[in-house]
Every structure is written in structure tokens, then in C-alpha cells.
Amino acid sequence: MTKIYEKAPAKINLLLDVLRKREDGYHDVQMVMTMVDLADRLEMEEIPGDRIVLSSQAGFIPLDEKNLAFQAARLIKERYNVSKGVYIHLDKQIPVAAGLAGGSSDAAAALRGLNRLWGLGLSGSELESLGAELGSDVPFCVRGGTAVARGRGEVLESIPSPPQCWVVLAKPPINVSTADVYGKLKASELKFHPSLDGMLSAIRRDSFADVCASLGNVLETVTLQRHPEVRQIKECMEKLGADGVLMSGSGPTVFGLAAKETKVARLYNGLRGFCKEVFVARMLT
Template structure:
């Protein structure tokens, strides 16, 4: 069994459009203790088969774990197949990199199952071809991500805190949000230098004060209920409240468990998908 952790953005800034069609980004991401679990078994007929506990995700070639298996199979001339079962705990289409994390977990699991002997750097190079978030969730921990999100600089983990997440019952199109972003209309950008200092000093207040996501204004305009959810979370006592990725998940960092429980219980009256977890902050290195 391989775990596939979710991520949240502590910061997200978009710097410009690249020639390859992607956006140049600068963001700080960290993994949290909310994970899918993948079970992998060899398939002697050479096929790739994906099943999931969630009916909301595709299990064919559109599934990123399926794509990861196919890419490794072709790249390294693997004759064996695989059966992948995904126990889905991360909300779907939530801005938490659930699909990317499943792909990263599949890469790690297949590396062992098929005895490929690849290290994390080699797996990350393969993962970058599947999605911009795949290299980050492959390593986990906390990183500054640049380029299109695949260039990673490891950072100290945030100070210990609880994370309360709430996902409204809608899906958000990442491509639509990025497509409607107007770079010349961004009025406030995250303070990355302050965030890096706060992480280095384990300064919870500094981390909270440095959080920011330039995609919020776009998603809030397209989906006003996401903005209302953020306002509600602040009202219920969230200390640092932000949208993760392109949304629609809103999360808060909370220093004390008792306060986190109050926020969690208050949100459950308004939102079906609410989670209370911890930051993980561990980064994996070496041979996968």
C-alpha cells in the first residue's frame, strides 16, 4: 500500500504566461495528513486496470494513476501489468492535488512492484510529464515551487498546527480560472520573503500573515459560494484562511486543537465535506 497525501498552498502567485502555454508560478506548498491509499498488484496479462472507492473519478486512461503506469511501462519496456485500487479520501476536484498525488503514489508503488530501481529525482522527472504538481507530492513536505510548479526548493516545515478544510459541493475548472486571470489586475501578491522567514523561524503568526493566493478573486467571481465559505470560516474563528490552488476548498490553519474542533463543528452545519487534519511536513528522499 502506498499513501498519496493532499497538499495545500500557503502562497500562490502567477507571474506570467509561458511560451509553452503554461503559467509561470511561484508558490509555497505543504502536505497534510489527508491521504488516498493505493494498493497495487501485478497483472500477468500486461494490462493496466484501475478501480476506486469513489465513483466520481475516471478509472480509464483519463486517470492520472493509469497514465503514470502507462508512461513507466512504455518508458522502461515493462511487460508486466498492474491492478491499482485507489481508496479515495481526498475530495475530488478540490484544489488539493488528489489526482496528482495518486499519480505520484502510483510511480512510487510501480517502481517497487516492477523493480525499476529509480530514485526520487528520476521519478520526479517522469512525474513532471504527467502534471505540474506531481513532483511536489512525490516528495511531500514543504517546498517553494517555481517554473510551472515542477521546480522545487525544499523549505522547513511550518510550525505544528491543525488544518480544517471545507469543500463546497461544486467542481472548479483550473483551466477556466487561469484563463480568466488578468495579470495586470492583480492588486495584492503573496509576500514570499516574509513566508520563507516565518517558516525558517517556526513563526506561526508570520506564516498566517504571509498567506495569499492570487486566484481567489477569479474563483470568488465565478463561484460566489466559495467566497461565502471563506467569510464563514473567518467568522467561526479560523486564524489563517485561504483557498487552496484554484479551489474550491477553503482551509484554515489553527494552532490549538480545541479551537480547531470549534471551527470544524461549526462548518459541518453548512458544508458536507469538512476535514480536520494535521500538517505533515515530511519530505522523502533517496531511492523510492
């Protein structure tokens, strides 16, 4: 029986700015997002009956309609009247509730994989539109690469990849609610907005130093204040010599960029002293 495999890479925000709160409760954002090679892996195959069966080696994630990959399978089945059953195994490597869009990337991988498994012939833009119904980060995860995201995150503009580098990620043993962070953010009172033009110029000039200098995330104003562990990790990465350091998304994961491999071991070993979940990845280009 045919099996379909899809990778679901983690994303990081090189820039995250919030412009205003909208009347529908969402926020208008400007983000520069890219992917790293820390990834989940989905295996999909047809099974008898009109049902969705989800499994994982990770014992701490839901395997029902609370899981975004399950929701993606249900959405594509209902929207395109697919009465076939599917078994999805999720090999979970991206930490959960970490600001790395792991669940969104799983949903995107499920959409891409089931489109292939069932021969639906959906275009990338059609899959992105489906993804927007599941979550703000899902359209980007469907598309991949590097992109500017606007609106609530679903309006995408693909841009060149940033300079290749090492990415060291550290997640403290806490979970952060994205809705809670946005709920606490007072967009109208923000005193600093990272420069989107500065980041785009740095990427287009392939300047690693200027990419690091242009990193910015306004959600740090909430998460770092409420969770001192996140601030501690950020300060530790800076002291250990990372070329650029930023919290990804709403946190709590912090990433450090390093141009040279010699810095990676120092960052990894230094962070492992007080943080169990530390990962070394490469920027996907």
C-alpha cells in the same frame, strides 16, 4: 504475491503567486506547498498479462486513461519497457476537483509504488521528471514535504516544514476547473502579490502567527468572484476564529489553520451547517 502500498497525501498552498503568462500558454508561478494527513491510499500488485487494471471504492472517478494514476502506470510501463500487468486499487479519501492535488498525488504514489514493485531503481529526481510529464503538481507530490515551486510548478526547492497545526478543510458542492481559473486570470493586472520572502522567513523562524499573516493566493481574485460559495466559506472560517484562512490552489476548497485543538470543533461544527465535505487534518511535518 507481493503487494505494495503507498499513501497519497493532499497538498495545500500556503502561498500561490502568478508572475506572468508564458508564450507556451502556461503561467510562471511561485508557490509554497505542503502536505496534510488527509490522504488517498494505493494498493498495487502484479497480475498476468500486459495490462493495467484500476479499481476504487469511489463511484465517481474514472478508472481508465482519464485517471492520472492509470496514466502514471502507463507512462512508467512504456518508458521502461515493462510488459508485466498491474492491478491498482485506489482508496479515495481526498475530494475530487478540490484544489488539493488528489489526482496528482495518486499519480505520484503510483510512480513511487511501481518503481518499488518492479525494482526499477529510479531516483527521486527521475520520478519527478516522469511526474512533470503528467501534470504540474505531480513532481511536488512525488517529493512530498514542503517546497517552493517555480516555473509552471515543476522547479522545486525543498524547505523546512511549517509549524505543526490543525488544518480544517471545507469544499463546497461545486467543481472548479484549474484551466478555466488560469484562463480568466489577468496576471499583468494583479494589484497584490503575496510575499514569498515573508512566508519563507516565517517558516524558517517557526512562527505560526507570521505564517498565517503571510498566507496569500492570487487565484482567489478569480474563483471568489465567480463562486460566491467559496467566499462564504472563507468568511465563515474567519468569523469562527481560524488563525489563518486561504483557498487552496484554484479552489474551491478553503482551509483554516488552527494552533489549538479547542478551535477545531468550533470550526468543524460551524462549517458543517452549510457544507457537507468538511475534513480535519494535521500538517505533515
